[in-house]
Amino acid sequence: xxxxxxxxAKEQEEEVRSEAVRDVDSEGSVSGRSxxxxxxxxxxxxxxxxxxxxxxxxxxxxxxxxxxxSLISPFGGTTFLPALEPLARxxxxxxxxxxxxxxxxxxxxxxxxxxxxxxSDSNGRRLSYIICFIIFMIANIGLALQTSYAALLCLRxxxxxxxxxxxxxxxxxxxxxxxxxxxxxxxxYATAGLLLGPAFGPTxxxxxxxxxxxxxxxxxxxxxxxxxxxxxxxxxxxxCHNVVGNGSVPAQxxxxxLVGTWQRKKxxxxxxxxxxxxxxxxxxxxxxxxxxxxxxxxxxxxxxxxSIILLYNGFFFTGMMMVVGSVPTLFTEVYGLSTLHVGLxxxxxxAGSMASTLTMGQVVDWNFRRHARRLNxxxxxxxxxxxxxxxxxxxxxxxxxxxxxxxxxxxxxxGWTLHFxxxxxxxxxxxxLIGFGVSTxxxxxxxxxxxxxxxxxxxATAAVNFVRCLMSAAGAAAIIPMCNAMGRGWAFTFLALIxxxxxxxxxxxxxxxxxxxxxxxxxxxxxxERVHNTEDADEKSVDESKHPIEQQAAQVKSS
Numbered sequence: 001x002x003x004x005x006x007x008x009a010k011e012q013e014e015e016v017r018s019e020a021v022r023d024v025d026s027e028g029s030v031s032g033r034s035x036x037x038x039x040x041x042x043x044x045x046x047x048x049x050x051x052x053x054x055x056x057x058x059x060x061x062x063x064x065x066x067x068x069x070s071l072i073s074p075f076g077g078t079t080f081l082p083a084l085e086p087l088a089r090x091x092x093x094x095x096x097x098x099x100x101x102x103x104x105x106x107x108x109x110x111x112x113x114x115x116x117x118x119x120s121d122s123n124g125r126r127l128s129y130i131i132c133f134i135i136f137m138i139a140n141i142g143l144a145l146q147t148s149y150a151a152l153l154c155l156r157x158x159x160x161x162x163x164x165x166x167x168x169x170x171x172x173x174x175x176x177x178x179x180x181x182x183x184x185x186x187x188x189y190a191t192a193g194l195l196l197g198p199a200f201g202p203t204x205x206x207x208x209x210x211x212x213x214x215x216x217x218x219x220x221x222x223x224x225x226x227x228x229x230x231x232x233x234x235x236x237x238x239x240c241h242n243v244v245g246n247g248s249v250p251a252q253x254x255x256x257x258l259v260g261t262w263q264r265k266k267x268x269x270x271x272x273x274x275x276x277x278x279x280x281x282x283x284x285x286x287x288x289x290x291x292x293x294x295x296x297x298x299x300x301x302x303x304x305x306x307s308i309i310l311l312y313n314g315f316f317f318t319g320m321m322m323v324v325g326s327v328p329t330l331f332t333e334v335y336g337l338s339t340l341h342v343g344l345x346x347x348x349x350x351a352g353s354m355a356s357t358l359t360m361g362q363v364v365d366w367n368f369r370r371h372a373r374r375l376n377x378x379x380x381x382x383x384x385x386x387x388x389x390x391x392x393x394x395x396x397x398x399x400x401x402x403x404x405x406x407x408x409x410x411x412x413x414x415g416w417t418l419h420f421x422x423x424x425x426x427x428x429x430x431x432x433l434i435g436f437g438v439s440t441x442x443x444x445x446x447x448x449x450x451x452x453x454x455x456x457x458x459x460a461t462a463a464v465n466f467v468r469c470l471m472s473a474a475g476a477a478a479i480i481p482m483c484n485a486m487g488r489g490w491a492f493t494f495l496a497l498i499x500x501x502x503x504x505x506x507x508x509x510x511x512x513x514x515x516x517x518x519x520x521x522x523x524x525x526x527x528x529e530r531v532h533n534t535e536d537a538d539e540k541s542v543d544e545s546k547h548p549i550e551q552q553a554a555q556v557k558s559s
Contacts, residue, residue, distance in 0.1 A: 074197025206343020407437025
């Protein structure tokens with residue numbers, strides 16, 4: 001008697017679970033197989049092929065690696081901030097001109113990801129990472145050896161080109177390996193490097209400038225990037241779905257890695273024989289090497305919902321960069337701190353960003369599960385959820401609202417404690433609040449954009465980088481003149497008022513986001529339908545133009 005397939009699947013799942021229970025020893029470890037293997041097997045038995053074959057431990061390694069790699073972008077921009085005065089003195093220019101190199105750096109940093117990060121959506125993440133690291137290392141060697149202002153400006157732009165895509169790549173990798181239900185936690189960890197960098201970069205730079213000289217800030221970046229290459233080339237796996245699928249397709253050429261091969265082998269060993277044979281013998285995807293197309297980013301920039309999110313994300317992050325850029329000048333004026341002590345003052349902001357990373361990602365995932373239960377949506381382990389009718393905007397942005405308020409209060413507190421020249425603890429508390437609030441809002445809005453553009457995550461994040469960097473470049477250049485013209489307190493209060501207006505955009509997206517997505521999906525469906533109807537009409541006209549005898553022969557052949 002033929003067994004019901006559903007009953008057979010349930011019976012197989014129970015057998016797998018029973019075997020796992022029997023294999024557990026008194027200490028909770030598993031004989032012969034790790035717990036990661038069991039979780040992957042159970043998820044696959046219940047739900048089919050997983051969204052990603054990488055085990056939880058492998059995902060942790062991947063996320064930690066991309067988070068550390070994303071440090072090169074803020075480190076490149078901020079490690080030399082405490083050394084502005086000695087750098088200007090050695091190059092015989094004014095500190096204002098040295099500050100200009102920060103502006104050009106951020107402009108180049110906004111443009112470059114559209115080239116490298118967009119390419120990674122078709123050619124793979126590993127190749128893009130390696131290109132970034134090599135360019136960044138060469139630029140820092142030149143910066144450590146240069147002796148002219150012109151060389152500083154040019155090499156800073158090359159440096160920005162090399163490091164900027166690391167941020168877009170890190171979020172793209174998270175999109176490759178995590179579903180929407182677990183993405184909040186992983187995205188918080190992945191963006192930690194970007195958000196901690198502006199806090200600890202000046203601290204590291206201050207130590208080098210105080211004891212070894214400004215050139216060592218660039219030698220440090222050379223060593224740091226070299227260490228990343230040593231880890232990434234042999235170990236970091238290719239994750240792009242267009243290259244290796246969910247990780248089960250064998251990588252080719254530069255995309256091969258030890259971790260990727262190991263994970264695919266573990267996955268294959270747990271498949272049934274017929275699936276194992278097909279997986280092991282299937283050839284790897286060979287994507288065509290495509291030239292980077294920066295115009296792809298425009299589709300994200302001109303999408304209605306995405307453009308509002310990008311503007312919010314960019315303005316909010318710009319506020320934090322305006323604070324970061326003002327600290328050396330304002331803290332020296334008010335408190336008379338040395339270069340080293342100014343660098344140490346950034347630790348408070350880093351602590352706020354770290355607190356956000358360790359807590360808010362879990363809250364974001366909890367809110368996703370809460371709404372899924374409310375809407376009776378099943379969350380299957382390792383399976384991507386269908387978000388077509390799911391209010392993902394409301395789910396994500398509900399967590400942004402309170403942290404937005406925290407960041408806004410931090411901006412106001414920062415300005416007025418400096419205005420009244422209170423104890424140093426005052427602006428330090430404000431820096432902690434800014435770090436916590438801005439880091440949370442930035443991470444969650446990045447996660448939302450990835451949810452909306454799962455097919456091109458690197459391109460979407462490149463759009464984030466483009467808007468963020470151009471706005472930050474303008475903001476960093478404007479903050480000190482604003483303080484001189486308006487006073488410290490009112491300058492940052494004006495910035496906080498912009499934040500209050502931005503909060504309205506958050507509620508707007510929560511209210512209209514789902515309907516906008518449905519309208520866009522309907523437009524795409526109608527466009528595809530028109531194309532299909534046109535193709536059918538063309539085929540029909542070709543058939544009607546045939547000679548009657550040929551037409552009759554074609555009908556006989558088709559029957």
